Amino acid sequence: MMNGKALSRILGAALALLFLPAVLQAAGIISDNSFGDDNEIMVEFSTPVDGEAVQNTDNYTVFEENDPDIRLKLEEVVLAPDNMSASLRFAAPLNTTQTHVVKIEGISGKAEEIFRVSKSYLGYLFSVLIGSLLIKNFVFTKYLGLCVFFGTSKKKTTAKGMGVVFTLVMVATGIMSWFFYQYVLKPYNLTFLQIVVFIGLTSLTVQAIDTILRKVNPVLFNSFGVFLVLVIANCVVIAVPLIMASNEYNFFETFMLSLGAGGGFLLALYLMSSVSERMRLAKIPPTFQGLPIAFIVAGQFAMAFLGFSGLKLF
Amino acid sequence: MANDKTNFQLVANGILAENPIFKLALSMCPAVGISTTVMNGVMLGIAVLFVQVFSSVTISLFKNVIHPRIRIPTYTLTIATWVTVIDLTLAAALPEAYAKMGIFVKIIVAFAIITMRLEMFACKEPVQASFWDGLGMGLGFLVGMVVIGFVRELLGSGAILGYDVLGFKPLLFFILPSAGFFVVGLMMAFFNYIEIAYKRSKGQK
8 A cells, every 4th residue: 555655646746747847837928838830839928019029020039949059930920919929930840849949029128038838748758659559550650570460469368468468578678778778878888789788688578577477476477478488589679679779768758659669569469350350250262361361451450550640639 | 410401402491492481471570661672672681691691600600508598598699799780880881771771670680580590400500501591591581572672663663673664653552661561461372372273283183
């Protein structure tokens, strides 16, 4: 019970930390701001503002927080009729994952007004999750883990067990390899060893989960243990740390990526096994029996998953 | 541990009888993922050939030293080392082609086919036979990748190795990423058809 309480307290604190920036932002004459279209920042004012000063693009300085030297070119500022909100249109699309800093000179008597525009961090994390779960599903759009995918998607129960074990292993290896990458490989300039280190970590994690599960929960081990052996030599599991390393993800992003990748694999296995169970009742020409028809079904799923590309929630 | 097959038979076995892509259906990921052109197939095929041959030879050299209980981790680390070598070499020598293949060069480390050959062949047989077996398996993979790439590039963009052959694009669909599944599935069905037809004609005679 104590553990549960402590855990929920830690979780609460973490959530509060994540929300903090959103609360701090709302102050001063700018009451609210957000990203609009690809090349647009929306600003709302707390009082009506002087139209001429606001609409003069020379009064603005806009840059990404990481690159203060690169000024973004502002095309025009469109003020709403009630002078309470404006939309800043830029020449080029903005990179909305970055925090943007906007400086306005000479509105409402103040010399300079600075505010930051950023997406809600939780929303961004959620988009990483959805991205690896649906938009870049590891099986249907990245074509990884196909051996296990075709091997174990014959029965729904097998598919579910396999997917759950994969998700667990991927989250565990993702987090462990993040720590190793950030605190061992990068400080000592050993990033060229990433393949060796990540595959070693994966095998170690699988072995550890195998041993722990056997002792702690024999019932669970009996139902899931057989799948663990298959996990070691699988490209889905090793792909997560490699993507994490090449994108320089932080801890939360890595967690979301591995969760989404595992969940996506579970989803793919479950969908495929549902079709396989129905296919057993169908009359399939002898030339297509077995793997060929499975590939064609997977191809149709891949086409369906193409529909998720361009999905934007935040 | 005498091996009764000749070197030529070992190579032919990898290309035909136990072709990794079409017969054993292992290492399917790159066959579906990046087989859009012949060039991609050749590049990744060469990378796999390199890793397979060198891992087989390494394991075969050290087979008497490796304790049976730690043989799987040893295989994994051997493969990972050679994959790192080819990964860094390709990134330095052919940066453009390397960028096209993306993560798949690094993923070679998890290819079931390489581990399987080490477990089934290289850890029992002498160095020379392991070399030829690895060469055969690598060539089999290379041939499979090239065949799929040939079909997809010819039908998808009407070209071979980037040269326009047909002058028009018969089926643009084949160059799309998701068509990889269809092409591999249809080719497997085609080989099945030939096999069934061959058996039937034999049975009638």
